Amino acid sequence: MAIEPIALNFDAVDAQAMYYALQKKLNAVWAITQLIAIVLPLLLFFSGWGAQAYELLRRHLRLWWSAAFALFFAIAFIALIAQIALIHFAITMQSELIESSIPSFSGFLLAKLPEAVATSALIGLSGILVCYLLDRKHRLMWLWLSVLATVLGSISLMATPALTETQPLGDTPVERRIVEMAGQLGIPISSIAKERCHDARSCSPGQVIGLGPTRLILLDDRLSAKTPDEQLLQVFAHEAKHYLLDNNLKPVFLIFLISSVVFLVTQTLSSAIVARHRAPYTSVAEKVKVVPLVFGLGLATFILLQPALNTYRQHVEFEADRFGLEFNRHNRALIEIMRSDAAANPMLFRFTPVTRYFRATHPEIRARIEFAESYHPWANNEPIVYAQYMGK
Numbered sequence: 001m002a003i004e005p006i007a008l009n010f011d012a013v014d015a016q017a018m019y020y021a022l023q024k025k026l027n028a029v030w031a032i033t034q035l036i037a038i039v040l041p042l043l044l045f046f047s048g049w050g051a052q053a054y055e056l057l058r059r060h061l062r063l064w065w066s067a068a069f070a071l072f073f074a075i076a077f078i079a080l081i082a083q084i085a086l087i088h089f090a091i092t093m094q095s096e097l098i099e100s101s102i103p104s105f106s107g108f109l110l111a112k113l114p115e116a117v118a119t120s121a122l123i124g125l126s127g128i129l130v131c132y133l134l135d136r137k138h139r140l141m142w143l144w145l146s147v148l149a150t151v152l153g154s155i156s157l158m159a160t161p162a163l164t165e166t167q168p169l170g171d172t173p174v175e176r177r178i179v180e181m182a183g184q185l186g187i188p189i190s191s192i193a194k195e196r197c198h199d200a201r202s203c204s205p206g207q208v209i210g211l212g213p214t215r216l217i218l219l220d221d222r223l224s225a226k227t228p229d230e231q232l233l234q235v236f237a238h239e240a241k242h243y244l245l246d247n248n249l250k251p252v253f254l255i256f257l258i259s260s261v262v263f264l265v266t267q268t269l270s271s272a273i274v275a276r277h278r279a280p281y282t283s284v285a286e287k288v289k290v291v292p293l294v295f296g297l298g299l300a301t302f303i304l305l306q307p308a309l310n311t312y313r314q315h316v317e318f319e320a321d322r323f324g325l326e327f328n329r330h331n332r333a334l335i336e337i338m339r340s341d342a343a344a345n346p347m348l349f350r351f352t353p354v355t356r357y358f359r360a361t362h363p364e365i366r367a368r369i370e371f372a373e374s375y376h377p378w379a380n381n382e383p384i385v386y387a388q389y390m391g392k
C-alpha cells in the first residue's frame with residue numbers, strides 16, 4: 001500500500017512546505033506569549049518594580065489584600081491582553097493560507113475580555129492564597145498542594161459526563177454494529193452515548209470523557225452523516241482503547257506527577273532565591289513581593305514539562321491507533337480519517353519540533369498514516385499486542 005497524495009487543498013508539496021513555514025511562525029508567536037507570561041512576573045520581582053507598585057497601591061487601598069489582589073490582577077491582565085493581541089496577529093497571519101475571516105481587533109478584544117477578566121481575578125485570588133501559604137514554611141507544602149490539585153482535577157474529570165448533553169445510541173445499522181463491537185470488548189452499552197454537537201466544527205467524531213466509573217465513549221450525534229460508516233467504526237475502535245486502558249487511574253497519576261514536579265521545583269527555587277535576596281517574609285509586603293516570583297517559576301516549570309507530557313500523550317494516541325487497527329483491521333478507514341483531518345487542518349500533517357514537544361497532544365498525521373499503511377501483523381500470522389482485550 002503506497003501513500004497516495006493527501007486530498008483536497010493539501011495535495012501539492014509546495015502547499016505542505018507553506019503550511020510548515022506558517023506553523024513555524026505561529027509557534028514563534030506562541031513562544032512569545034509564553035515568554036511574556038513567565039518573564040513579566042520574574043522581571044517585576046527581580047527589578048523591585050512589583051514591590052514599588054504594591055507600595056503605590058497600598059497608599060490608595062486600605063486593606064493589604066485588596067492592594068495585593070489589584071497588583072496580581074494587573075500583572076495577569078497585562079500578560080493576557082498582550083496574549084490576545086498576539087493571537088489576533090496569529091489569526092491574521094494564518095488567514096494568508098487558511099481561508100477565514102479576520103475579526104476586527106476591537107471586536108476580538110471585546111469578545112475575549114470577559115475571560116481575561118475572570119482569569120485575572122482567579123490569578124489574583126491564587127496570589128493571596130500563595131501569600132498565606134508562604135507563612136507556613138512547611139517542607140512538604142508541595143506534596144499537600146499536589147494532593148489537593150489531584151483531588152480537584154480528578155473530581156472535575158469525573159464530573160464531565162454529568163455536565164455534558166448526551167443521548168443514548170439509536171438503532172441505525174452503524175449504531176447496531178457499534179453495540180456489537182462494544183459487546184466483543186466487554187464495554188457496557190450504557191458507557192456509550194451520542195453528544196449533541198452545537199458547534200459543528202469543534203465536535204470530534206469520537207472521544208472518551210469522564211474517569212473510572214463515569215467514563216463514557218461519546219460519538220458526534222451526526223454519526224454517518226458526518227463520518228462514513230467504516231471510518232466511524234474505526235474511530236470507535238480507537239476510542240475503545242482509551243475507554244479500556246486510559247481513562248482510569250492514568251490521568252490521576254499524571255495530574256499528581258505534574259503538579260508534584262511543578263510545586264516541588266517552584267517551592268525549592270523560590271525559597272532558595274528569597275533566602276539569597278533578603279530575610280524572608282518579615283512583613284506582608286515581603287510576601288506580596290514574592291508572589292510574582294512563585295508564579296513565574298511555576299509557569300516556567302510547567303512549560304518545561306511539556307515535552308515529556310506530550311511525548312507520553314502522543315504515545316497513548318499512537319497505541320489507540322494500534323488497538324483500533326488490531327480490533328477493526330480496517331487500515332484504509334484509518335488512512336481516510338487521517339486524510340480528512342489533514343485536509344481540515346493541514347498543519348497537523350507534519351510537525352515542527354516545537355509543535356511536537358510543546359503543543360501537540362496527538363502524533364503528526366504523517367506518522368499515523370505511515371503506521372496505518374504498514375501495520376497488519378494479522379496478515380502475516382504474527383501476534384497482536386492487545387489480543388487479551390479482544391478475544392482474538
Ligand SMILES: [Zn+2]
Nearest residue numbers: 238242317320
Ligand atoms: Zn485518541
